[in-house]
Structures are given as C-alpha cells and as structure tokens.
Amino acid sequence: MNQKEFERYGSRAKILIVDDESNTRDIFSRHLMDEYEIDQASSAQQALQKLSRNEYHIAMTDLVMPGEDGLALLKTIKAQWPQVAVIVISGKASIEMAVEAMKSGAEDFIEKPVEDLELIKIVIRKILRVKWQSEEIKRLRTILAKEFDASSIVGNSLPIQKILEKVRKIAPLDTTVLLTGETGVGKEMFADLIFRNSNRKEKKFVAVNCGGLPENLLESLLFGHKKGSFTGAIRDKIGYFQEANGGTLFLDEITETTPTFQIKLLRVLEKGVIRAIGDDSDQEVNVRILTATNKNLLEEVEAGNFREDLYYRLNVINIHIPPLRERVEDIKLLASFFIKTFARKHNKPNLSISLAAMSVLQTREWKGNVRELKNAIEHAVVLCAHNQILPEDLPAHILQKKNHSYRFNDNLLDLPFATARDSFEKHYLEALLESTHGDVSMAAQQSGIKRQNLYEKFKKHEINIGAFRPNEQ
Numbered sequence: 001m002n003q004k005e006f007e008r009y010g011s012r013a014k015i016l017i018v019d020d021e022s023n024t025r026d027i028f029s030r031h032l033m034d035e036y037e038i039d040q041a042s043s044a045q046q047a048l049q050k051l052s053r054n055e056y057h058i059a060m061t062d063l064v065m066p067g068e069d070g071l072a073l074l075k076t077i078k079a080q081w082p083q084v085a086v087i088v089i090s091g092k093a094s095i096e097m098a099v100e101a102m103k104s105g106a107e108d109f110i111e112k113p114v115e116d117l118e119l120i121k122i123v124i125r126k127i128l129r130v131k132w133q134s135e136e137i138k139r140l141r142t143i144l145a146k147e148f149d150a151s152s153i154v155g156n157s158l159p160i161q162k163i164l165e166k167v168r169k170i171a172p173l174d175t176t177v178l179l180t181g182e183t184g185v186g187k188e189m190f191a192d193l194i195f196r197n198s199n200r201k202e203k204k205f206v207a208v209n210c211g212g213l214p215e216n217l218l219e220s221l222l223f224g225h226k227k228g229s230f231t232g233a234i235r236d237k238i239g240y241f242q243e244a245n246g247g248t249l250f251l252d253e254i255t256e257t258t259p260t261f262q263i264k265l266l267r268v269l270e271k272g273v274i275r276a277i278g279d280d281s282d283q284e285v286n287v288r289i290l291t292a293t294n295k296n297l298l299e300e301v302e303a304g305n306f307r308e309d310l311y312y313r314l315n316v317i318n319i320h321i322p323p324l325r326e327r328v329e330d331i332k333l334l335a336s337f338f339i340k341t342f343a344r345k346h347n348k349p350n351l352s353i354s355l356a357a358m359s360v361l362q363t364r365e366w367k368g369n370v371r372e373l374k375n376a377i378e379h380a381v382v383l384c385a386h387n388q389i390l391p392e393d394l395p396a397h398i399l400q401k402k403n404h405s406y407r408f409n410d411n412l413l414d415l416p417f418a419t420a421r422d423s424f425e426k427h428y429l430e431a432l433l434e435s436t437h438g439d440v441s442m443a444a445q446q447s448g449i450k451r452q453n454l455y456e457k458f459k460k461h462e463i464n465i466g467a468f469r470p471n472e473q
Contacts, residue, residue, distance in 0.1 A: 018061035044068035063090035157327035171197035179292040181321035184371030187292040203247030211253035229278025254291040338377035353389040359467035438469035
C-alpha cells in the first residue's frame with residue numbers, strides 16, 4: 001500500500017461536524033483542523049444546506065438534536081450523498097438508536113463524552129483509508145478495462161490492482177521482468193498475463209522450472225543439442241529458446257541455476273544468440289525473457305550464489321506479488337472461483353460454501369499461498385457430500401487453528417497506528433474465541449468486554465462465531 005498516496009488523499013479530506021452544542025463543535029474542530037479541512041453545522045437543516053453546496057468526505061453528527069435528529073440526517077445523507085461517510089456521536093441516544101444508526105449505514109459510532117480525542121482521529125483515518133482504497137481500485141479498474149486482458153487473475157485487493165496496472169504498462173515492451181514472491185503466490189500466472197498482453201501474444205509462451213534440473217539437462221532443454229553430442233543424443237533436438245523464438249520464455253526458480261549456466265544465459269541476453277550442445281556455430285534468437293524466484297535475489301548476489309551482472313540484466317522491471325495473508329480480502333473471491341472450477345470438473349453443480357467454512361479459510365495464514373488454498377478447495381469439493389462445503393470437508397491441517405495469524409509480530413510496526421490497532425483487535429478476538437470455543441459469555445468474562453460490545457466487534461471485523469464452536473463444525 002502506498003502510504004504517501006494515502007497521506008496526500010487524507011490531507012485533502014473535508015469533514016462536516018454537525019452538533020447543536022457549539023462547545024462540542026469547537027472542541028472537535030480544534031482537534032482535527034491541523035490535519036483536515038473542517039466545516040460546522042448547528043442543525044440537520046443547516047447540514048443539508050452545506051451538503052448541497054459543498055463536497056465532504058465525512059460527516060460527524062450528533063444523534064439527539066432539536067428539530068430533525070441525527071438519525072434522519074444520516075438516512076438523508078445516505079440517500080442523496082452515498083459517497084459521504086457518516087460517524088454518529090452521542091451520549092444521549094438509546095441503544096436502539098445507535099443500532100438503527102449502524103443499520104442505516106453509519107460507518108462508526110462514538111459515545112460521548114469522548115475522553116480520548118485521538119479516538120476520533122483513529123476512526124476518521126480508518127474510514128478515509130477504506131474510501132481511498134475503494135476509489136483507487138475503481139480508478140485502476142477503469143484504466144485496466146481499456147484493451148487489457150486480466151481475465152486469468154482473480155483478486156480485488158488494492159495490491160493486485162496495482163500489479164495489474166504495472167503489468168498493463170510493461171506488457172507491450174520487450175524488457176526483461178523479474179517476478180518475486182513466496183512459493184504459491186502465482187508468479188507463472190502473472191508471467192502468462194504479461195505474455196498475453198504483449199506484442200508477442202501470437203507466438204509461444206514457454207515456461208521452464210529451473211529448480212532441481214541438472215546443469216547439463218537444463219542446458220540441453222533450453223539450448224538444444226546435436227546428434228551424438230553426448231550419450232543418448234540420438235537425434236538433433238531444438239531447445240526451448242528456439243521453440244519460443246518470437247515469443248516469451250519464462251524461467252522459474254532462476255536462483256537454482258549454476259554459475260556456468262548463468263554465464264550462458266547472460267550471453268543470450270547480451271548478444272541474442274544461443275549455441276546448442278555439440279554445435280560449432282551460434283544461432284540468433286528473438287525471445288523475451290521473464291524470470292521468477294521465491295528468494296531475495298539481491299541477497300543471493302551478496303552471498304555469491306548469483307552473478308551480479310546477470311541480476312541487473314534480469315531485474316530491469318521487478319514485480320513483487322504479495323503473499324495471500326497480506327491480501328486477505330482476495331481469499332473469498334479466490335475460494336469462490338476455485339469452487340466453481342472444481343465443481344464443474346467433478347460434476348457437482350450448485351455447490352456453495354458455508355459461512356463457518358469460509359471463516360476458517362479467511363482466518364488461516366496460508367503459508368502455501370494461492371496454491372495451498374486451491375488444493376484445499378479441491379479436497380473439499382471432492383469430499384463434500386452435500387450441496388454446501390462444511391468445515392469438516394476441508395483438509396485436517398486447515399482446521400488446526402494454531403495457524404491463525406493473531407499473534408503480535410513486527411510487521412504491525414510497519415503499519416499506521418489505526419491499521420495496526422484494528423489488526424490486533426481482530427486477531428485478539430479470534431484468539432479469544434479460540435480459547436473459549438466460541439462461548440461469548442466466557443469470552444466476555446475472560447476479556448472484561450461486555451457481551452453486547454463483543455458482538456459489535458465481531459460484526460465489525462466480520463468474525464463468524466460459529467466457526468469456533470466445535471458442534472457447528
């Protein structure tokens with residue numbers, strides 16, 4: 001996520017504070033005016049007049065006011081200006097009014113008196129981040145819709161949309177591209193995406209996994225060989241470079257190659273020629289080379305495991321694909337896609353997934369990334385005896401909640417405070433439900449949080465309590 005872009009977006013945010021108490025409006029305004037543009041309204045009627053004349057990102061309104069109350073104002077805003085986020089703030093409203101406000105579309109509810117004014121900033125920052133991400137995704141989708149085929153990529157998260165925008169820019173060029181990311185994130189799929197949107201798409205795309213192949217075999221596969229050049233070479237054989245001539249060659253696990261092979265690959269990049277094993281002459285090839293690794297290639301260079309000159313030739317453009325745990329919002333979409341795919345393959349029409357099973361998927365760390373999720377879904381589709389996938393249909397190791405990522409780690413220190421706070425709260429609640437087996441009363445007693453507040457937090461973080469109850473799994 002581009003923090004600088006978000007900060008620029010937030011600095012332009014305009015907030016309307018609606019409250020019949022001038023003292024409250026002034027306190028909030030003074031606390032927020034150093035970061036945002038602030039406007040005030042003393043009544044719902046005045047607020048509607050200002051909303052009709054100005055553009056606001058957020059409206060903060062009291063619920064209980066003379067004349068038209070904040071709840072009616074909220075409903076009007078959501079009907080006429082749905083792009084405006086609404087925060088309701090009140091100390092006099094009943095629980096029923098607060099619940100009704102959330103049901104009517106309020107983004108958050110803050111209770112008066114507000115003892116820690118920083119809480120308001122945290123809530124605002126969270127809302128603005130969601131709005132920015134949503135607007136950024138819409139912008140990127142509009143760009144990508146223009147003659148760009150991304151049909152093979154499943155993902156709505158901002159990181160994926162950013163990668164797609166980058167691919168759109170570099171696909172038509174002939175530059176080399178280095179794809180990095182953990183095992184199973186889908187590096188070959190993005191290599192294929194580059195090929196399908198390139199000027200070479202009418203030619204061949206050839207993918208080669210360099211890992212685990214002996215040097216002489218890899219060289220033979222890539223460069224070809226002449227009859228009699230070694231034992232078993234009973235005929236001339238063209239290599240993948242020749243097969244992909246005019247097209248694209250994808251070399252996965254490039255860090256697993258030997259220094260000798262790296263020299264030969266560097267020669268291809270520099271001179272555009274190859275020499276088959278046993279041949280005494282060079283052959284020109286016109287191939288775009290894409291490479292991938294799950295290792296830190298620069299660290300491999302510094303450790304002496306990879307040639308520095310080859311590194312710079314391969315890393316002209318770098319595309320890093322983040323792990324699935326960093327784009328959790330893609331899990332539901334990916335799972336649904338795989339369910340449809342394998343339901344067709346195994347002739348199980350109208351197959352869906354239960355909320356409990358989906359909750360299990362969304363709370364798993366997925367160390368094997370998209371590949372692991374794909375395999376888990378096929379396992380579930382095959383074993384499912386009903387029209388709905390249940391938790392028990394998933395592989396046994398998936399159900400072991402020890403893999404939940406709710407423990408504090410140093411990665412939180414890289415996040416803005418508001419984001420880190422939300423992440424910690426969600427993971428804490430999951431751990432709490434895990435330890436109490438989904439017993440909310442016990443969770444309330446153990447945590448010191450009221451039951452009603454716990455339910456509100458579960459709803460906020462979209463946590464399915466049933467997924468933690470053994471009898472519902």
